[in-house]
Amino acid sequence: MTSARLSLDPAFVVAPVSRKTFGTFVEHLGRCVYGGIHDPGHPTADEDGFRGDVLQYVRDLGISTVRYPGGNFVSGYRWEDGIGPVEDRPARKDLAWHSTEPNTVGIDEFMRWTEKAGVEPMMAVNLGTRGVQEAIDLLDYTNGEGGSFHSDLRKKNGTEKPYGIKMWCLGNEMDGPWQIGHKTAKEYGRLAAETARAMRLIDPDLTLVACGSSGAEMPTFGTWEREVLEEAYDEVDLISMHAYYWEKDGDLGSFLASGVQMDAFIDDLVASVDHVRATKKATKRINISFDEWNVWYLDGEASKNPETEWPVAPVLLEDHYSVADAVVVGGLLISLLRHSDRVVSASLAQLVNVIAPIMTETGGRSWKQTTYHPFAQASRFAQGNVLRVELQSPTYETAKHGDVPVIDSVATHDPASGDVAVFAVNRSQTESVTIDIDTRSFGPRGAELVEATTLRHDDPYFTVTADTADQVAPEVNDATSWDDTVLKVVLPPLSWNVVRLTATA
Template sequence: MPHASMSLNPAFTVSPVHRRTFGSFVEHLGRCVYTGIHDPSHPTADEDGFRKDVIQLVQDLGVTTVRYPGGNFVSGYRWEDGIGPVEDRPARLDLAWHSTEPNTVGVDEFMRWCRKAGVEPMMAVNLGTRGVQEALDVLEYCNVESGTAWSDLRRANGTAEPHGVRMWCLGNEMDGPWQIGHKTADEYGRLAAETARAMRMVQPDLELVACGSSSSAMPTFGAWESTVLTEAYEFVDYVSAHAYYFEEDGDLASFLASAMNMDAFIDDVVATADAVRAARKLTKRINISFDEWNVWYQHAAPSVPPKDSWPVAPVLLEDHYNVADAVVVGNLLISLLRHSDRVHAASLAQLVNVIAPIMTEPGGRIWRQTTFHPFALTSRYAVGEVLHTELRTPTHETAKFGETPLVDGVATHDPESGAVAVFAVNRSLTEDMTLEVDLRAFEGLRVEEALTLANPDAYARATVDDDETLAPRPNTSAVLEGGTGRITLPPVSWTVLRLVRD
């Protein structure tokens, strides 16, 4: 049986595990908000109309932050439409997704939902059709305690305490020609700098995210980051990165290696940011908020309703994920973790119904897609510090990436408990792989648990009637002998191996 090996040592670390790595994304798109998190007619709905069964699965998923309200939606959004008495709120045309936005859920409702779900809100401001003043207004509404027009209006609307939002995105994908209010890098960089400067006059300790490229395939990639950061470097903390992956033309082998693209994307953004830092002779480092990432079959599901229709909460982008998709999601998390020295936040896009790990029926059932499991288990068990991982593995040729490692993995170590977690994927389409893990630098470990997500049919999907069959199962091959852990990884699989101290 082919084998790979991994060497670990608690003295060689990459970075602490950032809990914000396990963020997600709620946009006013399709059924993410309405009949997703908010469904007043549902049997489990609470007094605010939020589905308690969704909140429970969000907590089971291990989500830590949620980005809101977009996404493309935010570039045409008037946030003040969504405050005050619901019956007085205007319905608006949402140009981004060709829908009607009723504004039933707005800032205050979302913040209440965050408190119930136990997640940190991450807000985006509209720098497409709006600008500095509107960003200051929503910041004042959310974060100033009292004594001003917007803060006192929040209190009058029923929320006495400030929402206390720390992390703010300065627009969304402003490099994209599809974006309402699309701008050149020079235009956006200046606007982002001025908005950030003004927001810090209100609250200096905000954490601000400048828009990076929507994709590493954008013609302006690299040059966009350089121009924007040259303008805004002193005033922001993060630059965003967005990436979506899907299987093309039946090329499963290349699809399973999607994390190689994410690795290169991150490395290029880091290099560009550091080049600006050096040229500007600055000291602080700009880190990455990878605040949109997922598997998304962009041509498989409708992206907007018909041109003569403006429905409320239409069925859009409801991808139905299979085992291979879940393996890729698990591998993308491996990439994010191994870059934890510079990727300090990330958001799986999106949370419910729209390219999501959680699916709902309006007024009805709820179920977990295959992609739910690697995210939930990684969030649960990636604790402490990310370890530097020396991985030796066989390779194979892929059409998209050339010579590609068959096994990929990362490990974390919790210095307090001594626990080690190894996360690994087998990208082979046909062969089992043995993974050997050198653990001699750790004392007193034993195998606590090993779980593997795999299926003889890599295209098998969970359903509303059965979301258990494709959940990860115990991997009984895991052993620890003489300081070496061994486990068999089936083809097209994602695995977590947990070792704890006796």
């Protein structure tokens, strides 16, 4: 059996764990909203039509923020369509997803849902077909105290107190030719700066996110960030990143190493952003909102839009995730945590039905996909500080990334409680690996083991249904032993692993 070694030291801190790393995304796309979070005919639906079973899954997932209402959808969205009496709201063609949007759920309904779910909203404004005026109108509607048209309109619609939304995305994927209202970097940068300045005249304490590149493969990546931030650097706080990963041409080895590509993408974006900071001689540092990331089989049948009709809430982008997909999601979470000094916000795209950890039958059952579990565990156990670990691992060759480590890992430490969490993936498809976790820096007796768990399956392509969802979940890993202050844990092939420790006095 091969081995790896992980050295931990509580003094080597990357950054505090940002709770906003564990955000997600709800877009008016397919059955994410209608039939997903909102299903008035469901037996568990509440007075607002929200599914109680989904709300419980969301709470258990441990998410912090939810980005809304898009996504590509937002670039053609008229937010005013989704307020006031539901029977008076217009239906519109959604050009992004070739669907009909009934506007049954809008801003006020979504905000009631976030309160029930216990999450913070991250609102996006339409800078595709709209601009500055519509953005500040929406901000006044959501956050205004009263005495103005839009804040009084919110009160008339039944919500007396302002929502106090603090996180705002200035458009979505404006670098993409597929985006309604696609712009050049200079055009978008100026519009983003103008919108940001106007919004801050209403509330100077907003957190504003400028659109970065829609992926590392975009031909404008790097140049886009530079030109946007040359216009908007002083006006925004974060710049976005989007990335999706899937197995291509049966190359499972490269797919399992998707975190290598995410690491490189983040590092390259940081370099581009900091170049602008240096040229501007700015003291402020722009950090990253990785507000779309996931496994998504973009070339699969589930991702094809309806071609002729304009249905309401079609079955769209409903990927069914395998155990291998869950291991990759775990690896991507490790990458995000490892970069917590610069990635301070992230959104798993999306939350329900649409490339999601939660699946539902409209009016019927719901269940957790395989990818639910790594996210839920990372959100629950990553506390305190992210540690800069020293990892020694055997490598394997991939067609896409060259030689990559078989084991990838990150750790967190909470100084207040002494809790330590080690998150690790074994990318080997055939071999178990013993990882030696060196805990001597936590005191003369090192640390004590609380629990070790593993998520795996004999078939890496096993996917779950409503009937089989309980067949894939983290299970206790008893293959552990101590050698003085070194904990030895056997990580099975193709697995996601969590080792929980507590520092001794």
